[in-house]
Amino acid sequence: MDAFLATVTQYVPVHVLIWLTVCSLVGFIGTLIAIPFIMVRLPADYFDTRTPRHWMKNYNPIIRLTGLIVKNVVGAVFLLAGLAMLFLPGQGILTMLIGISLLDFPGKRKLEAKIVGQRTVLQALNAMRAKFDKPPLTLAPDS
Template sequence: MGILDWIKANEVLLSLLGAASLLMFLGSLLMIPIIVAYIPEDYFLRLKQNKFPRKPLRQIGHILKNLMGGILLLAGICMLLLPGQGILTMLVGISLLDFPGKARLQIRLVRLRRVRKSIAWIRHKAGRKPLILPDSD
């Protein structure tokens, strides 16, 4: 079976993957800059581990927030291979998730030169102050 036969046999799957890729690309172009622009400048100085809430309504919100973070993290991983802002999308997804070591991972990602420059550029264009990062570990 040649590659052209495989493409013809999986035309619907490839069309769906193409549409999903385009949707993620456009969504990341629109949403990620807005989210990055509105992160408080001292966000990385006041990171703390969130505890699971006790009230049922807050638990649902907590679960939905983590679900959205997981979706953004997976979309960011896909965008490493597909068009889109992969690392920034992963950073936003990670910021919504709750897991041990989250703060260290976020700070490590933001300290990557390309990520730091992208964030600074987005915040500058939005008229926001640069992010303040804690001193090195």
């Protein structure tokens, strides 16, 4: 282990390794709190492609555009954090799902439904929702 650490510190300074470790721990703890908080508050049909979604529909166009920009930036952060969590501690797939849900791009609803439609992901989300007495998520039959 000492040889491995010596090799790594040749290429990456120790203060950077410490910073990465702290960021990883903060991200891990943050996702343990944020993911249940977000997933429990979603309506049961949120990932059902048959249900239309209208975000800030009746707001002033300037407020809507500002909100859209902020939502996409936050979504990109969640998506990148989720990708990192595939290799670091954390709930990578669920974090990526939140990021994808916040981003706006063509085919987003189908991608969300495909991720949530995975048996293990759907079971994890519904178990989380059941702990808070929320109904299970519903999906379109073709998901």
